[in-house]
Amino acid sequence: MTTAIIGTGGLGSAVARRLASGGETLRLSSADNKSARTLAAQIGPAAVVAVDNRDALQSADGVVLALRFTVLKGVIQQITDSLAGKVVVVPSNPLSIDAHGNVSRVLPEGQSSGEVVGGWLPAGARLAMAFGTMSADLLESASNRSPEPAVQFYATDDDQAGKEVERLIRTAGFEPVKVGGIEQSGRLEVGGDLHDLVVGLAEARSLIGGA
Numbered sequence: 312m313t314t315a316i317i318g319t320g321g322l323g324s325a326v327a328r329r330l331a332s333g334g335e336t337l338r339l340s341s342a343d344n345k346s347a348r349t350l351a352a353q354i355g356p357a358a359v360v361a362v363d364n365r366d367a368l369q370s371a372d373g374v375v376l377a378l379r380f381t382v383l384k385g386v387i388q389q390i391t392d393s394l395a396g397k398v399v400v401v402p403s404n405p406l407s408i409d410a411h412g413n414v415s416r417v418l419p420e421g422q423s424s425g426e427v428v429g430g431w432l433p434a435g436a437r438l439a440m441a442f443g444t445m446s447a448d449l450l451e452s453a454s455n456r457s458p459e460p461a462v463q464f465y466a467t468d469d470d471q472a473g474k475e476v477e478r479l480i481r482t483a484g485f486e487p488v489k490v491g492g493i494e495q496s497g498r499l500e501v502g503g504d505l506h507d508l509v510v511g512l513a514e515a516r517s518l519i520g521g522a
């Protein structure tokens with residue numbers, strides 16, 4: 312299967328490496344494609360660099376938008392024609408980072424990026440929020456954990472997106488656990504009770520039920 316990854320910074324690179332190591336074929340793009348080219352060279356033949364964001368989606372089964380929240384809306388508008396029927400996986404936390412590295416929340420408390428991004432997508436796009444609960448370093452170090460795989464939580468309202476994101480999570484070396492619909496996605500994001508956790512299946516299920 313082929314997944315487009317738009318955004319090949321810290322998180323996009325980690326997701327790409329994990330997916331490629333699980334056998335996924337990747338189409339990569341970034342703002343100027345320099346980081347996408349560097350990443351593709353590291354990964355090898357499983358990754359190709361697309362001409363641009365729209366081209367990344369050509370022949371891709373789904374897309375991971377590994378972008379900062381503040382650029383997501385513009386990129387979605389750019390590729391909107393290609394998103395109908397596609398599974399769109401978003402790891403973005405509702406944060407902005409200024410030139411000095413200061414991080415601030417860009418949405419009111421209680422409003423999740425999942426809910427906002429859902430409103431930016433065209434009809435027919437199949438949103439799943441996933442891969443944003445762990446830091447990029449943790450995503451790499453916690454993958455393929457043995458004997459018990461670590462869990463990646465996800466949220467979606469769409470059954471097909473759920474199946475596809477579960478496949479991607481397993482390909483990346485984790486056990487998928489659904490927290491609920493997009494209205495629950497704040498639990499995965501910065502400040503949410505499931506953010507930054509590395510847990511196995513039994514603990515994950517008890518955390519979900521215990522909310």
Ligand SMILES: NC(=O)c1ccc[n+]([C@@H]2O[C@H](COP(=O)([O-])OP(=O)(O)OC[C@H]3O[C@@H](n4cnc5c(N)ncnc54)[C@H](OP(=O)(O)O)[C@@H]3O)[C@@H](O)[C@H]2O)c1
Nearest residue numbers: 318319320321322341342343346378379403404443446447
């Ligand atoms: N980093 C983490 O540990 C982590 C953990 C959990 C969740 N997240 C979430 O993941 C998202 C990405 O974070 P990050 O740390 O990976 O950010 P990042 O390192 O700044 O990477 C952002 C990527 O977006 C690309 N980009 C910017 N504008 C673009 C455009 N118009 N078209 C295509 N690509 C564009 C950049 O391209 P260039 O490379 O060409 O500049 C870069 O590759 C954020 O929303 C964050 O909340 C991050």
